[in-house]
Amino acid sequence: MKYPAGRIPFEYERNDLAKVVREVMERRDTNIVGGNISIKVQDETGKFFYVMTPTMMSEAYMGYLNADQILVIEPHTRKVISGTGKVTREINMHEAIYDANPEIKCVFHSHADQCMFWGTSGLNMPNVTEATQKLKEIRTLNWHPMCTEELAEYVSAEIKKLGAKALRNGFILNSHGTLFTSGGKDMDPLTALHKSLADVDITEYNAKVAYKQTVFQQIGVLDGYYSEGTKIGTWEDVKAGKALYNKKTTQNKKGD
Template structure:
């Protein structure tokens, strides 16, 4: 089996992602760049049909022309968004998309997420992109344009997809999963901080501090 270790690892991560509400039964997908020829990617309906509990052979090996090389399953229609990221910048090694529970508050409202925790400062701004329909070429192109605008600063980035979910671009699968966890904790804190601010309990501040951004 091609890339057995990497496919097994992806199975472990997506199961954990589902169990910790990083996505839900409505969808989500994760892809990892293996080399210049292949990515591995979760199949369509991984959440709805399988609750993100997959075997390694259900992880698809896909070439850069979006052809399945090996694996049991069908490609998600959102592969266009993943490929847009991979083809736009070679340093992107993982694209993670989920319907993360806490972050969906901001995505569903169509607003940027305040970046309040030290652990998320490497994200910089956490913008909510304008609405485009899920799986559409327009959504993939909007994401590609956003990646292009970042230049070489494309890693450790999180975007909210309006009404849809979150998108994280990272160097590796484990880094992307780590960033999702950080984003979710920040979202949990941010919407409570906004309530405190609105109720005049304590003013929410996004100050400039000498954060330690080293891992």
């Protein structure tokens, strides 16, 4: 891997990821246990690497990271090519996701505040805000222990089922947090990173609004979930396992 004397590999990407970590903390899109974020990059020879947050990014460093603390990791060997931090135990999930869909450029896992209501309930989150409609279904996955191969294999299978939707998708990990993936054949890794940051942020707002619409149904103010002037379903639908979103407006926005 070649890079200018006195500089570090993928310095620009690592510096940007360090800034994103701080943004995630300040926006309360994660808690002190943090989560983990990675992007898939290539060197000048075409070889792939993961640029990834270290373990304890929030608890030990409180979200204040510099570029050298962000790791450059060789896939599958999990060898740290550059960086002073230690590899998170959840690298197996990131690796499994990139293997499941090679066009994914960013895996973004956080312990988002408002989403945890839906994550601990095991219910799919109704997608009601305009900003989140392109995510379509926001599903809560079945529970599997964190940092395990069991979780990595399960998430990998779910990513494969999604096909192209995995290139912009949001899952809720049961009792654990959120998981966003983004990418595309020609998408730059940093563009994918910024898209996932936006998606976790807007999904947090959606989680709060969907919860309040749930309460309003229980007290008789609403007769269902509403999105962009359309009733998209009811609390009974959610309890039955449906993942609600506004299919009508999503179809109309395909060309946006």
